[in-house]
Every structure is written in C-alpha cells, then in structure tokens.
Amino acid sequence: MNLFERTGKMALGSRLRLLTAKFTDDASKIYELYGNDFSPKWFPVFFILAQDGEKTITEIAEQISHSQPSVTKIIKEMATSGLVENNLESKDKRRNLVGLTDKGKQLSEQMKDQFSDIDIAVENMINEATHNLWEAIAEWEFLLEQKSLLKRVQDQKKLRESKNVKIVDYEPKYQSAFKALNEEWISNYFEMEAADYKALDNPQEYILDKGGKILVALYNEEPLGVCALIKMDDPYYDFEMSKMAVSPKAQGKNIGWLLGQAIINKAKELGAAKLYLESNTILKPATNLYYKMGYEKIVGRATPYKRCNIQMELNLKNNS
DSSP: OHHHHHHGGGGHHHHHHHHHHHHHHHHHHHHHHTTOOOOGGGHHHHHHHHHHOOBOHHHHHHHHTOOHHHHHHHHHHHHHTTSEEEEEEOTTSSOEEEEEOHHHHHHHHHTHHHHHHHHHHHHHHHHHSSSOHHHHHHHHHHHHHHSOHHHHHHHHHHHHHHTTEEEEEOOGGGHHHHHHHHHHHHHHHSOOOHHHHHHHHOHIIIIITTTOEEEEEEETTEEEEEEEEEEOOOSSOSEEEEEEEEOGGGTTSSHHHHHHHHHHHHHHHTTOSEEEEEEOTTOHHHHHHHHHHTOEEEOOOOOSOTTOOEEEEEEGGGOO
16 A cells, blocks of 8 residues: 555545455455356346346446446346346337346345345444445545546646736737737637727727726736726726637636636726626637626627627626
C-alpha cells in the first residue's frame, strides 16, 4: 500500500481495481471451494435469470448496467457451459429471450448455501470495520450520478486556472486584441457587419467617450477575453453588454463568467438599473452563460445586427 500513500487520492481508481482484483480472485476460489464450475463475472447475469426468469439481452444489460456486447459475450460463455439457453421465443413471438437451462436452475439451488455463507462473511467484515464499505459504495454511486468524477475534475481545473485570470480596464494597447478576439468568433459563425467595424475599429469614440466601459481578461498577462458595456440612449436600458469574446485557447478557464460578472459589477457602480444584450441561439454556451448570470429573454426590439435572434435583459435591482 506504500504506492497509494505516495500517490494520494488521485489513485483512487487504481486502488479500487486492486481491491476488485482481490475480491475476484477470492471469488474464483470460493466457487471452487463449493465445487461449482463458475466464473465470477457471470454472477450478475446468472442472478437476474435465477431470480426473475427469462429476459432479453437488452433487459439484462439495463438491469446490471453492462453494455449489450458484454452481456452477449457472457451469455455465449454460459451457454457453452450449459447454464443458459439463448434465442428462446417469447409468448408473443416477437422477442428472443435468454433463460437458465435445467443445469443452470440446479446450480442456482446448489449455490444457496454458498451465497448465504458469503453474505454472512461479508457482514462480519462490515462489523469488524470502522467504516461500512457497502453503504459507502452506495453513497459514492449516488454522488457520481449527480456529478461524475470527470466533471468534478473539470470544475477544479477551471477554478484553479481562473485564479490566474485578471480583469482589467481597457487601455489603447488592448485595441488590437479587442478587435481580433471579436473578429475571430464572429467570422467563425457569421459575417462581420458595419456595426461591428464601427465599435471594434473605434472603441474609444464609439464606446468609451459615450460613457461606456471595456474590460479585458488577462490570463498570465495575455489578453484572452474582452467585453464591453455600451451606453444606451434608451428609456428602458442603461447599458448594453456587448462585444464579449473569449479566445478558443482560453476555454474552460471560466473567463466568460468572470468577465460577465465584472461587467455587471461595473454597471452597478455606474448606477445602472437594467442591462440589455443581443445574441444568437446557435451560440449555446454563451446563451447558457447569460441565463446563468440571470438574464431573461425578451422580444420585439429593433437591432442593427442580422445575426441577432435572441434579446435578453438583466434587472440589476434583482441581481445582488
């Protein structure tokens, strides 16, 4: 176990595989102990057929959480040993079933004492242990159903990398990045329009001099994300959140969320009550991000952009 003391919890999967191997090795010897010619990997399929009767391969796969090819392979092995019959015709003649042969049913009866002894032996181990492994496994299975280990690691990676993200106010030296980042995503999905060039070529005149703001996300001091707060001449909205762009190489670093939150906070500092934005539903990650920030869909406003097919607003008085 010295290896796992050195690796720590990152080797959880390897440690579980080693534990599983120990159980499987003992299981083979236990079947031999009771004089049963039986492979431990057959047990889930055998148990379902012994308890529930004939089933299709699809039904077995669903109940034991195996793939259909895996179940098919096990069925073939069990059929070779004479324990199951395959391609049995169902009563409605529309499904092919798998069922235990007489030999399989006899083995099921024969194994009852073995299963009882195993159950008691495992229960004794649970009583000897400080922690109940059986209940812990059930709890971990539930937790992993709620959020996989992959997703948990992705979230941790995003959290760690986001600590290297710094949101700063726009300076003239970031003009080329402001334009390039926006051109990159717009050209990838749509076509650049006159309103784009107006803002991207002249951010000082079109955005900043009119009371707006531009924020830049630096990752390890490199500008990889931008977002603008454009002052609106509108009775309903104070500012439009616009020109948000994040470099593809910065995906997964939480930059979009950090920029969006920084823009919202900047709008609050400026005394804004409502924010407005325009987007396109083809940009699902962006749209989901806006909903997560609290934006709600609205309809009916005029827009200078051909690509706009969704408009949203954020009531800052309800966003604390």
